[in-house]
Amino acid sequence: MRVGLFVTCLVDLMRPEIGFSVIKLIERAGFEVVVPPAQTCCGQPAYNSGERALARDLAEKTLREFEQFDYVVVPSGSCGGMIGVHYADLFRDDPDLMNRYGRVQAKVHELTDFLLNVAKIELPRGEFAGPVTYHDSCSGLRELGVKEAPRALLAQKGIAVTEMKGCEHCCGFGGTFAIKYGNISTAIVDEKCENIRASGADTVVLGDLGCILNIEGRLRRTGDTTTRVMHIAQVLTEGL
Template sequence: MRVGLFVTCLIDLMRPDIGFSVVKLLEHAGCDVMVPQAQTCCGQPGYNSGDRAAARDLAEKMLREFEQFDYVVVPSGSCGGMIRYHYGDLFRDDPELQGRYARLQPKVYELTDFLVNVVQLKDLPSQFAGHITYHDSCSGLRELGVKAQPRALLAKLPGVTVTEMPDCEACCGFGGTFSLKYGDISTAIVDEKCASIAGSGADAVVLGDVGCMLNIEGRLRRTGNEHTRVLHVAQVLAGDA
């Protein structure tokens, strides 16, 4: 099974160690993992900001680089949702691109969804132990239906205790450029999320989107919380946390 890994901008630029954890998990699952070296952005920032031309250029680039693979795995609900559902809008006036995208679309999976529902992973290369809570990122949850999958995988780790925080499905306030345009609102939202994390009593919050990760971790640290760990689910499942 040839799997193309779409690394995502934030992992590549901010947390490359997460990318290596993803590769470790996919190879453990028996996949032949390929990482196209020229890949860049999925186009979501431009698309959400109204720059359709730039977003389409990036979508075409992604299509060229990944349409050869049996599956495309994305360790981010927001990038996965963009590729899986919004490229059709960008390609709507081009039948040739529409056809190529129609073949790619069903092969695109968020990481935990792929591990649970495609390869049906039975065991994990991890000895992680700890008390955690899980934050459901907006795009992964609402666009891709990622909810039970990460929890099913975490349940395979006997040393992990999961306590659900209040409002685990509520937004963290990041929202890409939303956090830049509406900083005060974003801060109020992430403060509620941080309070929910604290209310769970967990030592770490685990999630599947690096945008949420950076936003929550940044706010925790700025408000003096130096002890609560913020971890991508790939790090936990791969034993790299």
């Protein structure tokens, strides 16, 4: 079966190694992975900023590029939430688009949900060094219900998760929120970084690159040069 990988703008432009890890995992589960080369943004920044016309144009483009696949997999809760939830709002006045989207919507999965619940992947135990803690991204948790899947996959690898205080609390990124409300965003991410340190883990694992960039950036700017901040796909592919 064919999986269309929506690789996301941030992964494509800033951390392509995450994308290669994602491909390795999906292929290991026995699926063919296709990355449509013309894909761009899912439209979330425009949608969150009230630019509905632009967001809808991008949503239609994404729909055209991905409706051919058996599954659509997204290694990001925020982009996954946009495609899997909010496109319904953008297409609500167009019955044809809603019908097409309805067929695609059921096939959209966040990466860890797909690996565990659809592909039912079995991962070998590894030798990942050091304790880890997990940050639940807002969109993945609240829009897509992703909570247990990443932890179950880490357990397959023999990686124990030390839960931090406020693991479900926002990291302060929120896309354009971090730009518009920088002082509030900084206060939120400072609390997140303190909770990471207090957990005693030397690695924080998560499933959304926006959160990774925000948390890692703040850790480094406040003098923490050792705590690793990793996408779960990178952790799951170690040793494969």
